[in-house]
Amino acid sequence: MFYYVSKIAWFFATPSNLLISLILLGLMIALVPSARSLGIGLALSFTLATAALGLLPIANYILIPLENRFPPFHDDGKPVDGIILLGGSVEAAESAARGTIVANESAERLIDTIKLAHLYPKARILISGGGGTVFGEGIAEAPIIASFLESLGIDRARLIIEDRSRTTYENAVFSREIAKPKEGERWLLVTSAWHMPRSVGIFEKAGFPVVPYPVDYRTSGSVTKQRFFAFISDGLRRLDIGTKEWAGLVAYYAAGRTSALLPGPQDAGGKVSR
Structure with missing residues (x-):
């Protein structure tokens, strides 16, 4: 059950899917004459948010703490x-x-x-x-x-x-x-x-x-040396990966499947459980 719930919930919560859904919602609201301005405003706002999240290196800042958590072997x-x-x-x-x-x-x-x-x-x-x-x-x-x-x-x-x-x-x-x-x-x-x-x-x-x-x-590991993405799709793809991983960390910790919210080097290399 956990598997199916998580997959379905994440389909709707994935940033790229969610942003497109919100843009469409704004356009649907705009079809109502009395709410036309509101709908157009929402659609435009979420379109700009999609562009910003896809072009700005926000996704890299989400991924860096995860990628830097363990040193290379x-x-x-x-x-x-x-x-x-x-x-x-x-x-x-x-x-x-x-x-x-x-x-x-x-x-x-x-x-x-x-x-x-x-x-x-x-x-x-x-x-x-x-x-x-x-x-x-x-x-x-x-x-x-x-x-x-x-x-x-x-x-x-x-x-x-x-x-x-x-x-x-x-x-x-x-x-x-x-x-x-x-x-x-x-x-x-x-x-x-x-x-x-x-x-x-x-x-x-x-x-x-x-x-x-x-x-x-996916990143250089440096917080201070991040650049804009050349394509919106690249940034959104990386944003999907990062947010999904953080959501997974929270969900697995809440379900008792990990002992720490963000496992680190101190959590690796324990004893085999019998």
Whole structure:
């Protein structure tokens, strides 16, 4: 139920969707003769707000605290027992239809996992990503990625496929069930930097300690060096991502699925829960 409610609610609350809806609402109000001025005023105001939110670097200021929460991973010479790749880097339906991997703007998740696979040749690789949608079952991402990794020469015996999850919470719970991490094992968690705080909080709460490996940065990390976006769509896309992630942090904390509102380095690397 949490999954369906969150997906439906977010569809209407997504900034880009909400702004367009408000513009249309203003235009509808303008059709009423007695409220024509009000409707035009509302439509114009929300149109200007859409342009401002799309062009100004507001979205970057929302993302920077998330992306800067965990430092980049640097090899410290310690052994790595496993690598967890969270889904979201591949378009599963398009990949299946084309018969080849179709990556999206989060492709760094997959690219860096390939790099880690070669850097730590003994580490297991857990690919977590199902294909559930609000309106039915979609095509799971994990098996598609697994096949791609095999085609690159990565031993199939190293791969663990978790293809049931639809949310980050399910990523963590199902991954722990299938990987069965042992006390003292070291697992790297590969996901987008802006998604890392929520992911770490959820995995730790689920009893699966992880070492953050953030990738897919969308900002430079500097608050003072932000520029206007060249296209309104670029700014709105980034705004959607940032606001959704902050909303997710609040919702998961309120639901007790994380122990902190904004998990940080101090929340990573706990003990395996038995």
